[in-house]
């Protein structure tokens with residue numbers, strides 16, 4: 001089967017009737033028509049539609065090695081630097097469509113599946129290795145969408161805390177039987193939970209002494225016993241004028257509950273090996289391949305933010321002030337740094353032990369340490385430049401009312417009338433002040449893990465021995 005279009009995506013998810021809870025009730029009826037999901041599912045569907053547009057087909061698809069049909073580029077296992085470039089272009093074409101706001105556009109998870117299939121031998125057991133590879137082929141050929149839960153509930157993060165097995169909170173294997181593994185408990189945090197075909201569950205990456213937490217699998221989102229419990233939605237059903245971003249790109253986050261869920265054996269990739277569980281992220285090329293996708297998107301997001309900031313500056317004519325120029329320059333510097341790091345990662349790409357062409361890890365780790373710190377600053381800059389303009393924002397209905405003409409006049413900026421000025425400033429508001437904005441900041445800080453432990457990882461892995469040796473040599477110079 002070839003890559004899907006938006007309609008197939010929407011129909012398929014609606015048919016699953018996933019067990020999704022929001023605001024104290026289970027969603028019945030079509031998920032794509034529910035107020036919390038309508039906007040974002042439409043945006044997701046548009047991405048799938050693009051795979052069939054002539055202008056994007058060469059970038060967004062490649063020929064399936066099994067059937068010769070067009071399948072999604074994010075499933076392409078890179079073997080050459082050209083493959084990496086093709087992957088980057090496809091990420092950026094999609095990110096452009098959602099102005100970098102959908103952190104979990106399908107290419108994110110497709111990359112995870114591709115990466116672990118490429119190093120499937122890492123899963124040890126012959127059957128699990130085969131399961132991982134078969135699952136990848138199944139996803140690629142059917143263009144499946146996925147969500148994931150890679151962490152355990154935030155109950156007690158003390159290093160000395162061990163959960164009591166008889167009163168388990170974090171999902172664990174409670175039984176193995178002829179049908180598969182039985183999982184019971186909770187996992188965090190499935191962004192897009194409920195609006196995808198599949199749920200991928202992997203171990204946290206931290207070492208666990210208890211083998212009951214050392215599992216990896218994927219199951220259809222409508223598997224019996226599986227529940228997605230969503231936070232309240234930040235899409236308030238307002239127009240694109242009023243909430244330009246939250247009405248389109250609000251990716252709901254959910255807690256996932258497993259009530260004695262059976263995972264069939266052919267969907268199990270790992271079971272019981274704490275050793276393999278702790279090596280999954282270090283011995284695979286998960287980090288560089290994933291951060292390659294993430295940084296490609298972050299570049300597009302930064303470009304969009306830069307565009308908004310400059311539009312604000314031009315609208316109220318504050319570009320002559322040095323501190324404004326300095327603030328805009330801060331964003332430019334980050335943008336150029338991200339681009340340089342991404343290019344460097346591709347130029348210095350090499351084949352890993354699994355035979356995959358992998359972008360250089362070091363510049364990507366630098367990019368991944370940089371962005372979670374600079375993104376909140378971008379938003380601060382937006383508030384500092386937008387000032388009262390970010391709250392002088394009547395709604396579309398106000399403009400359509402009898403006071404509309406007054407608003408057009410009194411709310412004008414140096415370059416546009418009140419309606420157009422408020423339209424621009426509402427966009428800046430939705431990115432810097434709304435609930436959607438707050439969630440985006442938290443997302444960029446944490447979505448790929450704890451930034452503190454991420455920095456620790458770079459500290460640990462970055463080889464400085466040569467420089468230390470050099471300093472010693474200098475200290476011992478006789479001349």
Ligand SMILES: Cc1cc2nc3c(=O)[nH]c(=O)nc-3n(C[C@H](O)[C@H](O)[C@H](O)COP(=O)(O)OP(=O)(O)OC[C@H]3O[C@@H](n4cnc5c(N)ncnc54)[C@H](O)[C@@H]3O)c2cc1C
Pocket residue numbers: 104148149150151154157188189190191192253439442443446447448449450451452453
């Ligand atoms: C908006 C959003 C969307 C997300 N989407 C997904 C998703 O789709 N799928 C998914 O699997 N996950 C997702 N995540 C979860 C994300 O991976 C985690 O937030 C991240 O790994 C941090 O874990 P935590 O939130 O449990 O924070 P915690 O680990 O509880 O950390 C809380 C605080 O304690 C500190 N801390 C805790 N333990 C240690 C330690 N050992 N050493 C030093 N400091 C420590 C941290 O630095 C931090 O300041 C998402 C998160 C957010 C915010």
